[in-house]
Amino acid sequence: MINLEVSPEISLVDEPVKIQVCGLSPQQIITLRAWLKDERGNMFQSRAFYMSDKEGKVDLEHSPATGGDFHGVYPMGLFWSLKPSKPFLRLIKRDVMGSPFQVHLEVYCHVELNPCPGYPATVTKVLERWYVSPGVQRLQVREGRVRGALFIPAGEGPFPGVIDLFGGFGGLIEFRSSLLASRGFACLALAYFRFDDLPKSLDHVDLKYFEEAAHLLSSHPKVSRGGVGVVGVSKGADVALAMASYLPQVSATVCINGPIAVTNNTLSYGDLVQRGIPYQRERILITHSGAFNCTRILGDISKPEHQDSIIPLERARGPILFLVGENDQSCDSLFFANESLVRAEKYNKKDVYVRCYPGAGHLIEPPGSPFCPVSVSPLSQTPIMWGGELLAHCKAQEISWTEMQDFLRRNIPCSRRNKL
The missing domain is CATH 2.60.40.2240 (Acyl-CoA thioester hydrolase/BAAT N-terminal domain)
Structure with a gap:
């Protein structure tokens, strides 16, 4: 039988x-x-x-x-x-x-x-x-301007707090947050456009919105004191890097396959304004299947006219980890990560780390996630190339998931609140 x-x-x-x-x-x-x-x-x-x-x-x-x-x-x-x-x-x-x-x-x-x-x-x-373990709570967040979903692990806590950001398609994506909560993090899946009453497009990134989200997360009674972590992928990675550089609440940051500059929008934080490097759409490569390869869409960010758009990562309070797929066909993420190391050395910031994965593409997701080398953009219905090779990419997902959690646990302070 x-x-x-x-x-x-x-x-x-x-x-x-x-x-x-x-x-x-x-x-x-x-x-x-x-x-x-x-x-x-x-x-x-x-x-x-x-x-x-x-x-x-x-x-x-x-x-x-x-x-x-x-x-x-x-x-x-x-x-x-x-x-x-x-x-x-x-x-x-x-x-x-x-x-x-x-x-x-x-x-x-x-x-x-x-x-x-x-x-x-x-x-x-x-x-x-x-995508969620028994006992994890999901709390819909609609407080002040902040929109998202907060996942709280089972147990008393306190738990290290993490803000989770996805990329340029917008909306609210929760699967990474629910898994992180299942692994012991209080995780806020944060929407920042194309959701509820948030802006329909990302013409302007107001860091005050993300600071409000950091305050909301860190004030939760089951979240530990002392700072929060941020995880961002693609467009969410450069927002995460800006949060690390400007917001004092951020104690550890993971950037997955994103640029190190403000891109295609304006970023502001009070009186500070950084204008983004515009996309050069004529540099998009169209594959034989009709999919777009956007690796070179930013052109040369080292040009003098683009220096004011570079995010000053040397100002970050805590460490920064770049996770890089070397076969990324949506973003020149390996170049950007290496540039981050050059800038960190220039300003004597010693806690910037780059982890590269040969053969991995853009969408580095939790292990068990199927390899996705290309998919349709929900904004334009245009196929977008993400890149990668099946076995190398999925092995990178297994390794990076553990490395990311270890990094966050080491670097997000986890202390109990003073009881009244």
Whole structure:
């Protein structure tokens, strides 16, 4: 009897899963397939071929995939390589509290090139992959000007506070915040445009808004005193860097694949005004698939006329960690990170760090997130290249997730409040 053994069957999406198939004939070729539907009904699926050992077993921790969507020993390869059935879709969990992604695992006792839903598999399992652990609270934030969602871990606390920023598409994206809360951080998923009554476009970044958010987070009774961390990706990374440089509440900052200058908008903080470097849209490269490669959209930021747009990271109170995908095809993030080191050395700031990941693209997300090299912009319906190579990128997601949490834990003060 053929058995498909999966452990655990219910888990957080950033946790590894052990998969074994037992009861096969020795040296039998099988197909393992994974598929799920997102909250809008879009299908994502992957497949890989395996040969059983002399005991009739396939163990993904030891057995190499011999074909399909990847080759080699990658225990999470079926999750990493989930691809949309329609082009240019990105898998994003929108309702992190309500339900998990249900991942269907199927075994076919032959090489199945194009398995479809409903095609009879030999054995199946359905896994639950959650973005929030039991006991985490989600609090809708609509206080003053601040809009977002605050995730508080289970337990008494206090917990290190983190503000979580996504990029230039706007809206409120919560999946990273809910996972960080599941790992012990009080995390504010902060919207800053294209959400609720916030501006519809990002012509102006007012740091007073982000300072208000930092005050709101740090004043929560379950958030530790002494400062908050900030995590930002893409456009959110240069906002995070500006927060680190100007706001005294920020004690640690993680910038994921973003520039080190104000770009395409004006930034202000009281009387301070920094005008952004305009995008040079004529520098966009259009691939054979019609997708946009925006790596060179800023041109040469070292020109004298652009120096006033560079964010003065040397003013930051705390350390800054740049996470860089070396195959980023949306932003020249490796160049910007290296420039940050040059500037830090110039001003004798010794706590700026760069972590590079060869083969990784722009969208470095929590582990278990499928590789997404290109997806459609919700603003223009134009496909945008993110870059990366499947196995290198997904390995970088595993490593960077741990490194980011370690960095935040080391550098965000975590002390209890004085009791009345």
